[in-house]
Amino acid sequence: MRPQRPSRLFVGASEIATCTGPPRSSPAEDPAAVVRGAAVLVRDGRIEAIGAERELRAAGSDPEIVDCSGGLLTPGLVDSHTHAVFGRWRTDEYVLRCRGVPYQEIARRGGGINASVRDLRSRSEDELLELALPRLDEMLRNGTTTAEVKSGYGLCTADELKMLRVVQRLAGLQPITLVPTFLGAHEVPPEYRDRRAAYVDLLVREMIPAVAEAGLAVFCDVFMEPGVFDRRESATILRAALEAGLMVKLHADELEGSGGAELAVELGAASADHLGAVSAAGVAAIGRSSTVATLLPTTLFFLGRRAYAPARALLEAGATVALATDFNPGSSPVCSLPFVLTTACSQMAMEPAEALRAATAGGAAALRLADGTGCLRPGAPADLALWHVPAVEHLPYRVAGRVLAAVWKAGERVV
Numbered sequence: 001m002r003p004q005r006p007s008r009l010f011v012g013a014s015e016i017a018t019c020t021g022p023p024r025s026s027p028a029e030d031p032a033a034v035v036r037g038a039a040v041l042v043r044d045g046r047i048e049a050i051g052a053e054r055e056l057r058a059a060g061s062d063p064e065i066v067d068c069s070g071g072l073l074t075p076g077l078v079d080s081h082t083h084a085v086f087g088r089w090r091t092d093e094y095v096l097r098c099r100g101v102p103y104q105e106i107a108r109r110g111g112g113i114n115a116s117v118r119d120l121r122s123r124s125e126d127e128l129l130e131l132a133l134p135r136l137d138e139m140l141r142n143g144t145t146t147a148e149v150k151s152g153y154g155l156c157t158a159d160e161l162k163m164l165r166v167v168q169r170l171a172g173l174q175p176i177t178l179v180p181t182f183l184g185a186h187e188v189p190p191e192y193r194d195r196r197a198a199y200v201d202l203l204v205r206e207m208i209p210a211v212a213e214a215g216l217a218v219f220c221d222v223f224m225e226p227g228v229f230d231r232r233e234s235a236t237i238l239r240a241a242l243e244a245g246l247m248v249k250l251h252a253d254e255l256e257g258s259g260g261a262e263l264a265v266e267l268g269a270a271s272a273d274h275l276g277a278v279s280a281a282g283v284a285a286i287g288r289s290s291t292v293a294t295l296l297p298t299t300l301f302f303l304g305r306r307a308y309a310p311a312r313a314l315l316e317a318g319a320t321v322a323l324a325t326d327f328n329p330g331s332s333p334v335c336s337l338p339f340v341l342t343t344a345c346s347q348m349a350m351e352p353a354e355a356l357r358a359a360t361a362g363g364a365a366a367l368r369l370a371d372g373t374g375c376l377r378p379g380a381p382a383d384l385a386l387w388h389v390p391a392v393e394h395l396p397y398r399v400a401g402r403v404l405a406a407v408w409k410a411g412e413r414v415v
């Protein structure tokens, strides 16, 4: 018989945010579903019970005690939208943007997504793996225990498969659970600029079947935005992905509203992401659907934009909201979900409890994880973050502070 891992009892937390509440705060309901004066019993990598310490001490058959005195205990954070595998950082472009050079001009000088594409194509799988490991470690040290990672800097079959193999290898080399997404439709690569239809054809006939066949992705995503992929192209690509057995997501309405939210709902997408310029009809469509509204406020913050996604309207329409970093070298070099919480509360008027739920249970919903990831409840994975703060509202309030105390993945301490 396999030796059982020791049970652990987490005691003394000033608040335990179970994140099992509804997406939106109301006088009667708390999205973070905070409990006080309780303990959490963990056994064999899962949460066994949350309740009175005295009872759980007995039930745990001499558990190892984890002292959380005065801290906030939450689920490990779920970052449901990242581009964490890439080559070099793009600080050169950042300096240009700080000088006021517009993005179109930066792209004309060889910057933008295509700069990352050239860079990634020139690197080996091992090199990309070595570059990604410390970045994932930084995410872990900001409380993230589950993260989606997209391809999309290869933009040809061989390099897209290379990126997804890097994600697959990374999953076995560090503690964060990784959910892979194929984003071959991130941009039209330069060699197809004058024959876009041929690139859509390549995606549909070759890349998507190859990715599905290799079992290297769970989701397929498309960057739908004027000048990138239009509605018809996006629908064609995502329908091919659904046929190949992948679930779908959509970069929708980031800077200009173009019906992306509506298309995501029509296709039954797991999430519509960005939504900085979503229309009222798009908000209503998402509110009536099971498509999660994944908001990425640090991208708009980093780009210096003033207008953010209408988080309140989405919540009031009934949407499940997720918050994610959009971690990427161009528009959001952000590994910290706590900082995303700050931007969500300060710039989009989300309440701290709504924001925490969105970066835990909301993220898990956007990744269609039904095993309890993102929540603290019996049966859920024992992915836990302990913070040096006494209550949920301190997390977004302590802007960019070093507030993480410890992280457990499947019950084992990893930070």
Ligand SMILES: [Zn+2]
Pocket (backbone or CB within 6 Å): 081, 082, 083, 251, 326
């Ligand atoms: Zn993105």
